[in-house]
Amino acid sequence: MSRPRIEEASTKIVATVGPACNSVEKLIELIEAGADVFRINTAHGDRNQHEEVVNNIRQAAEQVGFKPGILLDLAGPKIRLGQLISDPLNCEIGATITFVRGDEPQNDHEMTSTYAKLIDELSTGDRVMLADGTVALKVEKVAADRAECRVTASGTVRSRQGINLPGVKLSVSAMRRTDVDNAIWAAQKGIDFISLSFVRKPEDVQSLKNLLASYDSTALVIAKIEKPEALEQLDAIVDASDGIMVARGDLGVEIDVAETPVAQKRIIATCQEKMKPVIVATQMLESMHTSSRPTRAEASDVANAILDGTDACMLSGETAIGNYPVKSVEMMNRILLCTEREMLKENIAGRYPNTRVHPITTAVTHAATNIAESIDAKLIVISTRSGDTAWIKSKSRSRVPTLGVSDSDATLRRLTLFWGIKPIKSAELDHTPEFIDQMCRWGRTHSDIKTGDQIVFVTGTGVVKKAQNMLIVHTVE
Structure with a gap:
């Protein structure tokens, strides 16, 4: 088995699969480079393509001997432009852009939307952002079947690009029919993590959890x-969720x-307080779509996310459609390792209250971490059936290498998201001489x-039922 490795980064890497990396051979390269x-x-893509990707990931995992987690990202109610007559369209400051009902614009400066209620929910003075915010509009007049807008920030837009409506209260549901269908498919396929887009309230999260529970899914x-x-x-949403993506x-x-960096820090801090894993995503190494090296600002961005306390950093287009998917993972891994080496040892295990696991388990895990650091232990080994004990350990941010040992493949894949935990499979989890010998051989x-x-x-x-109540200090013979 080439992974996990003692010297690999504790912060986890989430890599998006796309045309640039969806073959078994390329997925193996990404795993070897550090993708967790x-x-x-x-x-993007259809069910047949998603099915093929899952099969390829699992085939790659079998060949490498390391089982990465799989995260299915539900698209959610992303509002997009319809087909433009002039595609792409250059929007000049001061120009008039009109949103109309239906899906057939009549001239170059008319636009349609995938959200049927868009015109109903716009008001005079609202802001409309297109193409990831590069083009800005201001609503000047709303009629029964049209909303006239003035361009306030120029740029170029293309068909099917996203529409953002800052400050506009929308009635759209957090899950569309296709999201429900994808979530059910994910439950049936044994997917490990399911992310819900455009969450606005904790009830959105609970709706997805209820759906998954009805299909006996244990996905986070x-x-x-x-x-x-x-x-x-934020607090209520973090409480309702198993994890958060920024x-x-x-x-x-x-x-x-300008508020985004502060919001990121606040979200990560809340997740730390409530002991929930957190992923920082989007444009982390954006220039590596076309360049074999990131900018210095991008490297600093990744490092700062680690210093803030993120559990994982995510690559999107860099691996999905970029020219350098493997180099992107390798570069992120280098940044993670360098940053972690310079971090001061910090133990936050006892700072926040925990209600996730049995209090005895929490106490024993904290004690094990403190003892391991005080005696300069080479390894911490945590037996865990559900992954919760390893979850508690990951939040200590201890630099002592830690194995999360389980007999469950689903639990091992779940551990791929937890900071500093290296998943290892073992049929034996109790404190037997055979188990201890097995872990010593691994070491x-x-x-x-x-x-x-x-x-x-x-x-x-x-x-003690459902509790890890034993701590053993073993000297290697």
Whole structure:
């Protein structure tokens, strides 16, 4: 097995799969380069293509011997332009652009939308942002079947590009019919993580959770924060979710772009406090679509996300459609490793209250981390059936290498998102000599562990139900 490796980064890498990397051979290269989770964006492609990607990921995993997690990203109610008559269309400042009902514009400066209620929900003075915010419009007049807008920031737009409506309260549901269908398919395929786009309230998250529960899915629900309404109810949304994605693309259009870095820090801090994993996404190494090297600003952006406390960084177009998918993962991995080496040791395990796991498990896990650091242990080994004990350990941000050992493939794939946890499969999880010997052999093979080094084990005796109540300090013989 080439992965996990003791020396690899603790911050996880989520790589989006697309035409540039969807073959088994290329997916293997991405895993070897450091990808931990693969994202499938349902806004692109069809069911047959998504099915093929899942099969290819699992085939690559079998060949490498490392099982990456799979994240299905539901498209959500993304509002897009219809077909333009003049495509692309150059929008000059002061020009009039008119949104009309239906899907057949009559002239170059008329636009249609995939959202049938758009004209009904626009008001005079509202802002309309096109093409990821590069083109800005202001609504000047609304009639029964049209809304006239004035261009306030010029640029070029193309058919099917996104429409953002900062400050406009929309009645659109968080999940469209196609999202429900994709979520059911994901549940049936055993997908590990499902992200929900354009979350505005905790009830959006709970609706998806209820749907997945009805299909006996254990997938973790990741809420994407990209609307001002989500920031207003951030605490409640984080509480309702299993994890969070800072979706900076739409968020940076929906709110003032100058506010986006502060919003990112606030979201990460809230996730740390509530012990939920968090992914920072969008334009992290954007220039690597076409360049073999990122800009210095992009490298700093990735490093700052790590310093803020993110669990994972995500690559989107860089791996999906870029010219350098493998180099993008390798570069992100280099930045992660360099940044983590310079981070001061920090233990935040006891700073925030935890209600996720049994209090005995929490106490034993915190104690194991403290003991491992104080005796300079070479490894922490956590036995975990559901992944929750490893989840608690990941939030300590301890630099002691940690194995999350489970007999469940689903749990191991879940651990691919948790900071600093290296997933290892074992049929034996209890404190038997065979289990301890197995972990010592792994340590000798995959790191510089030698006779006399110490390994800290977190496991259970079975005396306390659903709790890991045993801590063992083992000296390697």
